[in-house]
Amino acid sequence: MMRSVGRLDGKVAIVTGAGSGLGRAAALRFAAEGASVACVDLDREGAQETVSAMGERGLVVVADVTAEADTERMVAETVERFGPPTVLYANAGIGGRGAAGEVDLELWQAVLAVNLTGVWLSAKACLPAMMDAGGGSIINQGSITALIGFANSAAYSASKGGVISLTRQMAIDYAPHNVRVNAICPGVIETPLLRRSWAQAQGVPESEVDDLLAEHWHPQIPMGRLGQVDEIAAMAVYLASDESAWTTGSILTVDGGQTSA
Numbered sequence: 001m002m003r004s005v006g007r008l009d010g011k012v013a014i015v016t017g018a019g020s021g022l023g024r025a026a027a028l029r030f031a032a033e034g035a036s037v038a039c040v041d042l043d044r045e046g047a048q049e050t051v052s053a054m055g056e057r058g059l060v061v062v063a064d065v066t067a068e069a070d071t072e073r074m075v076a077e078t079v080e081r082f083g084p085p086t087v088l089y090a091n092a093g094i095g096g097r098g099a100a101g102e103v104d105l106e107l108w109q110a111v112l113a114v115n116l117t118g119v120w121l122s123a124k125a126c127l128p129a130m131m132d133a134g135g136g137s138i139i140n141q142g143s144i145t146a147l148i149g150f151a152n153s154a155a156y157s158a159s160k161g162g163v164i165s166l167t168r169q170m171a172i173d174y175a176p177h178n179v180r181v182n183a184i185c186p187g188v189i190e191t192p193l194l195r196r197s198w199a200q201a202q203g204v205p206e207s208e209v210d211d212l213l214a215e216h217w218h219p220q221i222p223m224g225r226l227g228q229v230d231e232i233a234a235m236a237v238y239l240a241s242d243e244s245a246w247t248t249g250s251i252l253t254v255d256g257g258q259t260s261a
């Protein structure tokens with residue numbers, strides 16, 4: 001039987017935060033499209049579970065994206081196993097609720113460290129190998145909280161705003177090296193992070209959070225429902241593939257119309 005051609009055949013991808021949610025969904029799609037995928041996460045078990053679902057194409061890397069030595073090792077382990085990375089999906093992120101007047105400094109710094117500094121460090125570590133390989137695609141994980149005001153999310157929104165500015169900035173510096181840099185801004189997606197932060201904020205167990213989520217979000221989303229992880233992974237595959245060869249510095253919303261409402 002002839003093997004069908006994958007959209008990411010021959011690519012070597014690094015996906016941070018691949019042990020859960022959006023990162024796992026994208027890592028699995030990347031592998032299904034033919035890429036070799038380094039699944040990076042703080043959570044070994046989560047990353048292992050993702051890799052188990054993809055077999056030979058996957059590598060577990062336990063690393064903290066806020067630590068430069070870890071991001072350097074993440075690239076070294078990827079190069080050793082698969083060769084130089086040609087795709088980076090800098091997806092690892094954490095939530096953090098609170099209005100600007102209430103959020104404490106520790107939480108602010110933790111959110112900025114993972115969501116913004118982690119994105120930068122991941123790119124910094126990948127760029128030399130990516131440029132040597134002749135180019136690549138960096139996909140940064142933004143959020144629609146960077147584009148419209150969301151209540152009680154000062155640190156998170158600021159971190160994602162930074163990601164968008166960094167994306168545009170890096171696109172300019174690295175276009176001559178054939179490295180494309182784009183950001184995805186997902187709307188409200190059903191993931192463990194969303195369920196956890198809502199359960200926490202509302203003081204209910206995670207098992208009871210679905211009705212509350214629907215009641216709050218559906219009226220704000222023209223398409224009338226939350227997004228699914230595969231709907232973001234589909235955009236990530238496009239940006240990782242050569243189909244997006246002339247797309248750089250772009251901020252792509254995937255949000256059921258929420259930022260257009």
Ligand code: NAD
Binds near residue numbers: 065095114141187189
């Ligand atoms: P999730 O909690 O399900 O997964 C995040 C993963 O990142 C976890 O496996 C976690 O262990 C890992 N991680 C956290 N800190 C890390 C660190 N320092 N180093 C390495 N790994 C680390 O979250 P998710 O909902 O899949 O979110 C993924 C990304 O998408 C985040 O950047 C988030 O801000 C963004 N996002 C999510 C939504 C949503 O509605 N869920 C919307 C917009 C953007």
